[in-house]
Amino acid sequence: MPKRVSNRHILVIHGPNLNFLGQREPEQYGHQTLDDINESLHTKAKELGFQLSDFQSNHEGELIETIQKAVGRVQGLIINPAAYTHTSVAIRDAVLILAVPTIEVHLSNIHKREPFRQRSFIADIATGQITGLGAAGYLFAIEALANIIS
Numbered sequence: 001m002p003k004r005v006s007n008r009h010i011l012v013i014h015g016p017n018l019n020f021l022g023q024r025e026p027e028q029y030g031h032q033t034l035d036d037i038n039e040s041l042h043t044k045a046k047e048l049g050f051q052l053s054d055f056q057s058n059h060e061g062e063l064i065e066t067i068q069k070a071v072g073r074v075q076g077l078i079i080n081p082a083a084y085t086h087t088s089v090a091i092r093d094a095v096l097i098l099a100v101p102t103i104e105v106h107l108s109n110i111h112k113r114e115p116f117r118q119r120s121f122i123a124d125i126a127t128g129q130i131t132g133l134g135a136a137g138y139l140f141a142i143e144a145l146a147n148i149i150s
């Protein structure tokens with residue numbers, strides 16, 4: 001959760017089970033851990049002159065509260081809602097409240113997977129979606145957001 005107000009601040013939200021990255025279905029999600037991904041995002045944010053906050057939870061309400069607390073404090077959002085992508089109207093509504101440029105990221109290509117994963121409650125309200133490019137997708141997302149915000 002963002003601690004202080006700056007005009008170049010990006011929030012990264014990781015949904016349920018992403019705390020098991022590295023161990024969890026590596027053929028689908030790769031070998032990098034969530035810590036690896038966050039570390040590379042913090043390094044890239046620094047390079048681009050942005051402050052970055054990251055948050056992971058397995059609980060829908062905690063994800064929503066973190067997004068709500070970021071209102072007025074962040075200028076961009078990177079979100080991988082994980083399984084909540086396909087189910088959560090509440091996370092969609094929180095993203096609408098936040099109302100900042102938003103990139104939806106998925107490690108796997110959700111459009112090549114089971115039909116239930118092909119529906120996203122975030123896609124049509126996001127600025128863009130990066131799906132299927134693995135951990136690199138997060139870095140493309142922060143570069144895209146930096147361009148949009150600057």
Ligand code: DQA
Binds near residue numbers: 081
């Ligand atoms: C995911 C895809 C979702 O369908 C799945 O539930 C996840 C991860 C991805 O990054 O590819 O947990 O969001």
